[in-house]
Amino acid sequence: MTRRLAALALLAAVPLAVLGVFFVLPVSGMLAQGLWVDGHVDLRGVLEVLARPRVHRVVWFTVWSAAAGTLCALLLGLPAAYTLYRLSFPGARLLRAAMLVPFVLPTVVVGVAFRQLLGRGGPLGPLGLDGTPVAIIAALAFFNVAVVVRAVGTAWESLDPRPAEAAAALGATPAQVLWTVTLPALRPALVAAASVVFLFCATAFGVVLTLGGLRYATVETEIYLLTTNLLDLQAAAVLSLVQLGVVVGLLLVGQRLRSVPDPTQHRVVARPRRPRRGDVPALVATGLLLVLVGAPLLTLVTGSLHREGAWGLGNYTALGRPDAAGTTATGALVTSLRTAVDATWMALACGLLVAAVATRRSRSRTERRVRSTLDGLFMLPLGVSAVTLGFGFLITLDHPPLDLRESPLLVPVAQALVALPLVVRTLTPVLGGIDDRQRQAAASLGASPWRVLVTVDLPVLWKPLLAAAGFALAVSLGEFGATSFLVREDRPTLPVAIYRLLGHPGTTNYGTALAASVLLAGTTVVVMLAVERLRVPSVGAM
């Protein structure tokens, strides 16, 4: 027994060390900056920060904009989840894949696309929505509707159709069936999707920063402004703490809701059926959603093809032209890809270890508890602002023995940490779903532990592993929050380069930013569509 625990500790040691050095240390370092003044906890300072009217405004705006974004995403996503996962029509699979696109788009790109759509001169410019909370909420919903479609859709797909049929046989109208049978059965998926979307909305960074500017700040962008522009580390640390607390609470609630699935429900994948007349409202709503999702992207693409009043590829040829700092957008793309590949293998190696340790069969209660704690621990990076993490890296990993300021691995490590929870969430259900008796059968036939892995785990795991790799790659490519702190001035990643281009005045810079956004979006979308072809259900289903 003690030997098993020792082996468990040994296996867990690597990911734990990584988490300790690259997450706990930087984040606590950042928090200490603000809370620990002259050798003691500065409580009065904390209270002073919490009493500021601007902090109240920022927190309130974060909460209500996230709630509104979540609500919009839910309302828009539900009909699409039904249409895309329960009905069969030509192109359904392609549409499902297309629906995933907004979620993997880099936040900066989403911000740019919405500015292009709503800004002066944009197709919806006359509405005057640019720079208003409506723009931010619309962008948040756009970004997260994919999560709702995905999470609720897969649950809906595997919903046993018989209770609904029984209700219909008892005289319930389709609307009554939906309200009394289907939605209650979907409630766990709905709640889970809503809490994840709320989490993503409340910690959104790139979108809010590009659309809200200084006027409409959320906690996340406020932390950024406080640290970079105002150098008020104490306030930034306090806000980080507030955010951490709220997010951890949300995660715990989500975990609780996920861990009590109704045992009487069976996973039956019902055969999708042809659309009927009653499905027209859902089809119309889905079409509307497609238009809403497509419009910003379309304006982004058309905008990128427009330079100095004429159509052409001028913005794209400008991608190769060096700016004042001597960097080019194409160079930034190469940097982005390199960084993302490094981040991906790190996240995969670490995530695989965590998933393996967390899902092995436990022989005692202590062991079980250790394993599930470990699993939860690696969800933490999801809850900490990427900005906090990035700034924490800067102030803690800058002196020996851990002086990584000049290391080319600094940015990949930070991105890997951001991608790690997604990798773990993709791999854990797959590994946990393997019947342990398969491994025992192989072992009893004479397979060594290594052979057991090859025979039983690998055939099931390779596709999810590839999918997780693609997912991590896409996330790293678009990562902006932490990267914007850590990236070296002369070697920006593409999202950072786009943000810089936006900051420079002039329409040519803006046009180049649009072209660069299309380039970045294209790259992530290609990666993500490749992942989607692998058809791994747990990808993106947090």
Place this chain on the structure above:
Amino acid sequence: MLELDRVSVSYDGVPAVTAASLRLPEAQVLAVLGPSGCGKSTLLRAVAGLEPLAGGRVLVDGADLAGVPTHRRGCALMFQDGQLFGHLTVAGNVGYALRLRRTPARDVARRVDELLALVDLAGYAERLPGTLSGGERQRVALARALAVDPRVLLLDEPLSALDATLREHLAGELRRILRRAGTTAVLVTHDHEEAFAVADRMAVMRSGRVVQEGPIGEVWQHPADAETALFLGYARVLRGPAAAVVARAAGLAATPALAVRRSSLVVSPVGRLPGVVESARATPEQVRLVVRLEEVGEVDAVAPTGAHAAPGDVVHLTVDPHRLAALPES
């Protein structure tokens, strides 16, 4: 030769198996029989090295297996639901262990064909497990387990996932195959019919302890106690005066308790025990009765098909002494 010497296993400090001792000679089949939750599967898993021992030793051919990992024990384990590898064909599954041992491909193919013929699945080599019926899957699992001539074959309720007819048929098959392969095997089951059909020896387990062990006929003839008798398919246990009356009618010595099978009391004109029929139910083989006997009370009895015995009739019963078991204490 498999030996279990006071083997104990516990989960989180709760004992699942307590000091179980068993001996199984070469090429014999032992059935471990017990109600669900009695620890019989745990015992099997302990032999396979899947559960750490809290005490005692497991020996194969005199060698202690402590510290030997599962894959080096040479104990092939077959599960209730087969646990075939879904991505491998039938041939791939059966030949799995052979390929692990780097057997040349030609020999693997030959042996796989032999084994598939042995389990009556010749021609199934290229099928995938998902396309097989439950019974076929179990036979593939059996062939896979037999492929490397395991020192001990461990069968965990191999037939209980199947329906009744198939189970009966496969139990006979299993015995034939194990006999022909000359395999030493331990079969865990909660079904005494299955145990009788397959095994040479039997161990009865209850609440983590082995309560009785021996050649199957002997255990069947002399159950250790009332509970064991009922579990082995005896219909009732009579005690005190009732036991004495029936024992006397069978020409046996008086005994404090007597386990009676349903078929040990037979309606016959020459019967010496008169009683009144309480209920009757016809089966294809015989008529099953419940009869109230004087001084004894309710007992189960049988009458030949066609015999007229309706509730309320008076019948006479003879006793078959070979279908009774005297129990040591009440």
